[in-house]
Structures are given as C-alpha cells and as structure tokens.
Amino acid sequence: MQILKTIEELQSIRKTITSNVGFVPTMGALHDGHISLIKKARAENEIVIVSIFVNPTQFLPGEDLDAYPRKDEADKKICELCKVDYLFMPEISTMYSKEEVSIKAPNKSYILEGLTRPGHFDGVLQVVLKLFGITQPTNAYFGKKDAQQLSLITQMTKDLFLPINIIACEIVRENDGLALSSRNVYLNSNQRQEALLISKSLYSAGALIAKGELDTNIVKNKILEIMKSLDVEYVAIVDREFNEINKIELKNTIILVVARFGNTRLLDNIWL
C-alpha cells in the first residue's frame, strides 16, 4: 500500500491507471462499517483508493471538528490489512483555497440532518466532488447509515452526469444492534446501553410493517413509544428521494431516527 499525502501525487498516479478504480472516502477513525465498504471495493475493482480527510467545511461552528476522533496509525494498519492500493491523506490547506467555487445542495438538504446542520451537506458535496475530481473513480462506496448524504451524493452524480457508480452499502451493527459510528466512542456506558433502543425501535417498526401496517403515523408512534426515554431529535419516514410520505411503499421507504446523548447525535435507519 502506498500512502499519498499530496493531491499531485495521487493525480499523477491516477493518470497511469486504466483499469477500474474503487474509491472509499472516509473521515478516518475506521470501524467495521468502513471496513465493509473497503472490502466491497476490493472485491469489485482492480485498484482501491481510500481517502482519510476530516473535512472542515461540513462541520458547523460549535460542532466536533476539533474533537472528531483521529486514529491515523490504526487506520493505516486497517487499510494495509484490507489490501488497499492507495491511502490518500491530504492536508486541509491543499484541499481548499481562499475564495472557492462552491456547491449548493438542493432545498431538501435543509430537512432532517440539514435542519439542525444547515449547510452541512453543501460541505459534504463540495469535498466529495473534489475527491471525485482527484480520484476519478469508476465506483464509489458509501454507507446507508448516512442515508441523506448518500441520497444527495447520488443526486449530485446524476445532476452533473459524472461517469461514477455510487454504491450503497449496508449498515454494519454491533452484535446487540447498535449501528457502528465513529461517534460511538463519545458514549458513556449508560448511554451506550440506552442507545440500543434506537435499533430496537427500528426493528419493531420493521416487524409492524411486515405484518401489513403501512400507515406512517402508526409506525412513527410505535418508534417514539419505544424510544420515549430518549432525547429524540426526529423520526422520519421518506421515500428514496427523501420526500416525506404518508403511506409506506415497500422497497421505496427509508425510516430514519436521530437521538441525542449529551452532545452526541446518533443516527440510524432501515431501508425497506
């Protein structure tokens, strides 16, 4: 595995690659969720590029940019074990200049995650587009856990007609159901235990729907009832394009939940 610290290095290597390139963009602190993306990329492409870049433009003032977990040495080891070809770790100062052409996510980026984090998705799309520009991937891998992010990146790729396949990858969970997240390290043992109610509520919703319940209000209430001891930020039921829906359509519905544990926001969702 080659570790590349500069954009120019990766660009000049990329020029020489003619085979398929699988790309996994990350903010590091790699866990089994990331590893599942990397393994999928490894299985499906001749060349695999992973990036680690804690992107400042997607953090709002007061968010955990400085505290965001950084584990460079462990991450390098993981990438090496996963047989990544190129690990790209650029400096912030080289990724951005003073006055930039920027990306504006559509209005629907201001609901759900975007409601509490206005502008967050502009920053996500900006950095993803830059990373796509540098790596020119054939296939790019994103987790379903950040469902709204995945939806917007898919839309950007379509809107700009980029010749890139966006591959949606399943959520990876702890044995007890908690969705993996780099931010789980912020939880104390009490919060860690309470957080199980999130996935539990989603499983129960799934079971209810499997029995034939398609009314989104009833399903939402079931979820809220199970999570009633938590600080729930939102429960939403949307179609794959993130329009809120009243009636569940099988195969085109995502149920999303966010709950807060102190300053830590935990996201989870299921895709029907």
Added chain:
Amino acid sequence: MQILKTIEELQSIRKTITSNVGFVPTMGALHDGHISLIKKARAENEIVIVSIFVNPTQFLPGEDLDAYPRKDEADKKICELCKVDYLFMPEISTMYSKEEVSIKAPNKSYILEGLTRPGHFDGVLQVVLKLFGITQPTNAYFGKKDAQQLSLITQMTKDLFLPINIIACEIVRENDGLALSSRNVYLNSNQRQEALLISKSLYSAGALIAKGELDTNIVKNKILEIMKSLDVEYVAIVDREFNEINKIELKNTIILVVARFGNTRLLDNIWL
C-alpha cells in the same frame, strides 16, 4: 461527423474512447471565433466534440434567451467542414431536472459582467460542469473574449481538481477590428460603425502601455476619451485572477471594455 441529440448516446460513446478528447462548448450561431477554437481542438486531439446548447440558466429574466440567434443547419455544416467527430445538441429538458445540486461562483463573479448579470456565472459554471461530466474532455477550449468566464471556468477546474486542461484561445476580429460575437447580428449599420471605437480604444491603450505608461487611471481615461460618444458600461483593468489593479503588470493584466448599443452589450478586451 455524428450528431448526438441525447446525453446517453454521448456517454456511451465516450466510454469507448481512450484517446485524447478536445471539447468546444458553444451556444451555436458559430462564427470565425468558434471556428478558431474548433480548429485548435482538431489540431491537438484525436477526438473532437463540439456542443451546441443555448443554456437557459445563464440568462437572466428579461435577457435575450428567446431571441438568441439559432442557426442549427449552418452550424452543422461548419462542424462537418471542421472535421468535428461528434456534435452534441442536447434538449434543455434532459440537461436539467427540477431541484438540482447547483454551483455557486465565488464573490468575484459579481463584479464586471456579474454586476449587471448577477447569477449569470453560476449558470455558466453549472452547464460547463455538466458538459464536462458528459464529455470528460482532456482539453477544453474557450475564447479570451469572455475573459471573466474563462477565468472562472479555469478556477472551477482547479478548485474541483478536474483532470482537464482549459485552453485559452485568442480573440478573432473582423478586418476592421470588431471582436466577433454572435450578438453582432443585432447591430444596425450605424451601431456597427460606432462599435469600432471599442477595439480602437483598446489598441490605443496597448500603444500607450507599450510606451511605458503603467498607471491604470491614465490608461482608463485614454480609453474613455476615445469611447466618449458610446454608452460605456465599464472599463476595467484587472490581473489574470480578476483583481482590480492600480499599476499595470506586463504579462498579468487584462483590460476589459463593455459598451451598449440599444439592448446589445458588446464585450472586448486585450490581454497584456
């Protein structure tokens, strides 16, 4: 030459091309200025793609979108004669969807052309990025006449790390000095004659500078004096990144002029 009307056709052909692609995006009504770009692309690339697309998002309400000259049959003939490989003429409805990820040009897009046409360059960058996505050019050709546009497209390409060379091409002029423009057809014979003062003023400025005059105010006044009978919108002296400057730096200065003839705005400039 193959004429391609759909995005999918061009995308699927593009996938099969491994050699260099030269791309000339236009809004049609091709004149010798465009032809010089196409010839340069033809000389420098194995494959040449020209697009004709009158992009609605770069016109402001009340501008000449509907009246913009369209000459499809003549344009096809010109491209054929210039040995273009693919002429791309997409429908508006296929280029845009309802709610889009959009592009925001930097603040300096709101001076000069952007002052009278706020948002114009957002639209220009959006369509150019879409066309780059579809055509994936190695080299893309733009005229220096739209100097601010050229500067912003160059910046976008750098900011997004696109592996595309932006090639700046010289302004082509009538024998009497008038810079070629698709909008010249709007001029009556009187206006056509008066319009010569634009290039004349720029030549005089160039001569003044050649004699050693580097003060931008003196040079500006010279230009304004020659154009005093015209409805001048602006005279500006900027560096290559479009910062206004007080002292002319040889090899890093552009002098820009815009004058109005009825509803028609004519642009011209010289690059030192």
